[in-house]
Amino acid sequence: MDEVVLTGLTKNFGELVAVSEVNLEVPEGTIFGLLGPNGAGKSTTIRLLCTLLRPSDGTATVAGYDIIQNPVDVRQITGVLPEEGNHTLYPSMTGYENLQYFARLYGVPEEEIDGRIEELLTFMELWDRRDDKAGQLSTGNRQRLALCRALLHKPKVLLLDEPTSALDPVAAKRVRELILNFAKKYKQTFFINSHNLAEVQRICDSIAIIDEGKIVLTGKTTELREKLHGLQEYEIRVTGGVSKAESVLKTVDYVEIQRAEIDTIVVRIRDPMQNNSKLMRKLLDAGINIVEFSEEEATLEDLYLQTIKGGAK
Numbered sequence: 001m002d003e004v005v006l007t008g009l010t011k012n013f014g015e016l017v018a019v020s021e022v023n024l025e026v027p028e029g030t031i032f033g034l035l036g037p038n039g040a041g042k043s044t045t046i047r048l049l050c051t052l053l054r055p056s057d058g059t060a061t062v063a064g065y066d067i068i069q070n071p072v073d074v075r076q077i078t079g080v081l082p083e084e085g086n087h088t089l090y091p092s093m094t095g096y097e098n099l100q101y102f103a104r105l106y107g108v109p110e111e112e113i114d115g116r117i118e119e120l121l122t123f124m125e126l127w128d129r130r131d132d133k134a135g136q137l138s139t140g141n142r143q144r145l146a147l148c149r150a151l152l153h154k155p156k157v158l159l160l161d162e163p164t165s166a167l168d169p170v171a172a173k174r175v176r177e178l179i180l181n182f183a184k185k186y187k188q189t190f191f192i193n194s195h196n197l198a199e200v201q202r203i204c205d206s207i208a209i210i211d212e213g214k215i216v217l218t219g220k221t222t223e224l225r226e227k228l229h230g231l232q233e234y235e236i237r238v239t240g241g242v243s244k245a246e247s248v249l250k251t252v253d254y255v256e257i258q259r260a261e262i263d264t265i266v267v268r269i270r271d272p273m274q275n276n277s278k279l280m281r282k283l284l285d286a287g288i289n290i291v292e293f294s295e296e297e298a299t300l301e302d303l304y305l306q307t308i309k310g311g312a313k
Contacts, residue, residue: 003028003157003189004049008058011044018044020213021058026206029187031179033194033204035304041213042193043083046161049191050080063156063189076107079155081147083162083193088146091135095126095145098134099152106153120148123178125171140167147175154186161193176203197304211308224303233258234272236265236283237292245288255279266296 004026011019019041026032036042047053049060051071059066065073082088089098096117103113121127124144134142143166150158163179164172180203182188194200200207201221208218217224238245242260249255254270269275276293283290 001028002026003030004032004060004062004191006045006049006058006060009045009048009055009060010057011041011048011053012056017213019048019055022210022213022215024208024215024218026189026191028189029183030205031183031190031192031203033192033200033207034210035194035197035200035207036210037195037308040210042210043161044213045210046080046082046159046191046193049074050078050159051075077156079150079153079158081150081158081160081163083165088149089134089142091133093134094131095121095134095137096130098145099148102149103152108153116152117148120151123181124148124174140171143167144171144175147178151178151182154188156188158182158188158190158192160190162195163192164194164196164199172199179203209304209307217303217307233266233268233296234276235292235294235296236267236290237263238265238283239263239289239291244286245283248283248286248288249279252279252282263291 002025004024006022006024009019009022010017022041022045024032034042034045044053048055049062049067051067051074054068059068061067062074063077065077067074090101093101099117099120100113103116104110108116117130118127121130124147126141126144126148129137129141134145137145143163147160147163150160158179160179164175167175176199179190179192183190192200192204204221206218206220207224208215210216236245242263242265245265246257246260249257249265249267254275256268256270258266258268260266269279280290280293
């Protein structure tokens with residue numbers, strides 16, 4: 001069953017098309033990552049899904065509720081962390097008081113509130129800071145507290161906009177662990193906006209790349225990693241300069257030269273399992289002394305950059 005479904009979702013601000021005919025399906029209990037540069041439409045998409053904005057065209061459903069026809073129901077079953085999530089807290093109240101207040105607003109049963117707050121604050125390593133005023137916490141700690149607020153009522157769907165952008169590496173790791181934990185433990189669905197490609201690669205089941213309001217690539221993380229095979233690069237270091245090696249490589253149809261420096265050439269090789277040894281032999285037969293022939297592992301960043309520049313190869 002798909003938990004979040006976007007159908008032709010479009011949002012215009014005057015002549016500016018922020019989101020353009022977006023179609024996406026996010027299965028229940030999965031972690032989905034929406035990637036894109038600043039201004040691509042990521043935050044607008046989150047605001048549409050949590051009913052803060054009304055679409056200009058198209059629609060979406062969250063856990064079966066239509067964002068236009070059933071906005072109140074959508075709000076009841078979603079947890080939202082805006083990009084500036086720490087601004088959703090009351091600075092003059094303690095962290096614990098903030099969570100108590102929001103738990104009651106969300107309708108969490110009174111007998112469950114204290115246990116739920118302790119579970120979240122302990123996991124986020126904020127239990128010892130529970131009596132500190134929210135306004136006195138560091139930016140990172142306020143962001144973690146805001147995430148606890150979004151999770152309080154065990155929402156079916158979490159809409160998170162750059163959840164780790166204000167966090168140090170240790171705190172960001174805790175947030176990733178929490179997302180993985182809760183997706184598994186409570187079967188929650190996470191819809192995450194991020195420009196942190198390494199993070200998305202670690203935790204997301206599926207990914208979409210958005211650019212200028214349009215989805216330009218989508219798929220399961222494992223499938224997208226397969227696409228990276230064609231982006232694999234190899235670094236060849238030689239002695240005596242690269243001119244001769246470059247001339248040889250230009251005659252080989254399964255090699256694409258990416259860049260050449262003083263003693264190094266970076267290439268892409270079609271079907272490397274079959275052709276790497278042939279290429280090395282060809283270079284050696286031409287009298288070229290190879291110092292190093294090494295693989296540079298491609299990442300989602302490579303695929304992302306290729307895609308927003310005009311399509312992955």
